[in-house]
Amino acid sequence: MKIVDARVIVTCPGRNFVTLKITTDEGVTGLGDATLNGREQAVVAYLREHVVPLLIGLDPHRIEDTWQYLYRGAYWRRGPVTMAAIAAVDVALWDVKAKVAGLPLYQLLGGASREGLRTYGHANGRDIPELLDSVRARLAEGHTSVRVQTGVPGLRRVYGVHSGDPVPSGDRSRSEDARPLVEDWDTAAYLRHVPTVLEAVRAEFGPELPLLHDVHHRLSPQQAARLAKSVEPYDLFWLEDCTPAENQAALRLVRQHSTTPLAIGEVFNTIHDYKTLLDEQLVDFVRSAVTHFGGITPMRKLFDYAAVNQVRTGIHGPEDISPVGMAAGLHLDLAAHNFGIQEYSGHTDATNAVFRHAYTFEGGYLHPGEAPGIGVELDEEAAAAFPYRPGYLPVNRLVDGTVHDW
Numbered sequence: 262m263k264i265v266d267a268r269v270i271v272t273c274p275g276r277n278f279v280t281l282k283i284t285t286d287e288g289v290t291g292l293g294d295a296t297l298n299g300r301e302q303a304v305v306a307y308l309r310e311h312v313v314p315l316l317i318g319l320d321p322h323r324i325e326d327t328w329q330y331l332y333r334g335a336y337w338r339r340g341p342v343t344m345a346a347i348a349a350v351d352v353a354l355w356d357v358k359a360k361v362a363g364l365p366l367y368q369l370l371g372g373a374s375r376e377g378l379r380t381y382g383h384a385n386g387r388d389i390p391e392l393l394d395s396v397r398a399r400l401a402e403g404h405t406s407v408r409v410q411t412g413v414p415g416l417r418r419v420y421g422v423h424s425g426d427p428v429p430s431g432d433r434s435r436s437e438d439a440r441p442l443v444e445d446w447d448t449a450a451y452l453r454h455v456p457t458v459l460e461a462v463r464a465e466f467g468p469e470l471p472l473l474h475d476v477h478h479r480l481s482p483q484q485a486a487r488l489a490k491s492v493e494p495y496d497l498f499w500l501e502d503c504t505p506a507e508n509q510a511a512l513r514l515v516r517q518h519s520t521t522p523l524a525i526g527e528v529f530n531t532i533h534d535y536k537t538l539l540d541e542q543l544v545d546f547v548r549s550a551v552t553h554f555g556g557i558t559p560m561r562k563l564f565d566y567a568a569v570n571q572v573r574t575g576i577h578g579p580e581d582i583s584p585v586g587m588a589a590g591l592h593l594d595l596a597a598h599n600f601g602i603q604e605y606s607g608h609t610d611a612t613n614a615v616f617r618h619a620y621t622f623e624g625g626y627l628h629p630g631e632a633p634g635i636g637v638e639l640d641e642e643a644a645a646a647f648p649y650r651p652g653y654l655p656v657n658r659l660v661d662g663t664v665h666d667w
């Protein structure tokens with residue numbers, strides 16, 4: 262079998278998604294997600310200019326070899342643009358292979374290790390009462406665990422928490438202007454506020470509900486250690502991205518001061534980003550997504566490396582990963598013994614109409630479905646009705662105007 266066509270399709274049913282569609286001489290097609298939020302067109306160019314011409318004529322069954330060819334062959338390794346592009350090729354090839362086998366992808370990855378995938382949903386509110394309502398809404402949808410985020414007193418606009426302004430899409434922090442929205446930040450106010458939020462949520466929902474909280478990389482190691490320690494009484498399922506973690510060894514300080522479980526990795530793009538963290542067991546969950554980590558091929562290696570260190574998985578599942586990327590992750594989740602939890606935000610009706618998927622969320626559990634391949638079909642006619650629109654993640658500034666990590 263040979264690859265005869267590879268096309269990049271950009272569609273914006275509420276937000277931008279980049280999809281690679283590979284076609285073989287036998288008419289089998291495969292899809293891969295290459296969406297990089299706010300930098301979509303860079304990946305489109307990488308694929309169209311530098312990857313698609315290399316794919317034509319290759320044997321689609323040689324997935325490992327193609328991955329190594331694109332990764333090592335470029336000389337310039339790693340980075341989110343490169344790894345999103347390679348991920349799209351890798352997932353499309355796994356999709357082709359599983360379709361040829363007539364099996365859902367998870368069967369090729371070892372078969373199901375469980376009946377379904379536990380999820381967590383996002384609860385947020387400008388203040389605590391609004392947050393508590395949002396937690397109730399997530400529980401009513403079937404989520405069995407909830408990530409809790411709130412506004413911080415004194416701050417105007419915090420990432421992931423709606424400001425009350427009218428919003429153009431489902432993503433409350435996304436700007437569709439030429440420039441990103443500017444949000445504000447005050448670390449001291451945040452560190453004071455978070456324990457009071459968790460205390461209120463525990464008082465309302467009791468000790469058993471698994472709770473998560475995302476720090477969005479905003480703290481220094483010392484501040485992160487303080488937060489991890491101060492939230493210990495509220496028994497988090499995990500504390501996410503408490504530091505930027507480019508400096509992996511910095512997590513030692515957090516670990517020394519707290520038993521709060523730590524999750525990291527949504528912006529990592531290779532296994533090397535985890536080396537110290539896993540070798541020294543400095544985290545409890547790996548958060549990478551198939552779409553930003555180079556595909557199924559390296560994610561399997563990451564999951565096994567994590568398992569050796571008694572670390573579990575918690576794949577990133579925001580709205581800005583397309584249903585193609587979500588589906589790929591669900592097949593891995595179902596097969597991996599060390600699955601932990603799956604983040605699940607869901608997509609808009611328009612997105613689900615463009616990307617028809619076999620995966621389901623029922624009775625509080627996700628399942629990738631039994632369709633051969635990854636189980637997603639792209640309706641190209643529907644996609645064409647939603648052309649690309651520039652959109653950016655926000656930028657975060659301190660009260661005095663200094664640009665801050667986020």
Ligand code: EZ4
Pocket residue numbers: 298421475477527577579580581654
């Ligand atoms: O900021 O997906 O855990 N989820 C998150 C997300 C990320 C966005 C970035 O594109 O932190 O909201």
Ligand code: CO
Pocket residue numbers: 475477501502527
């Ligand atoms: Co996050």
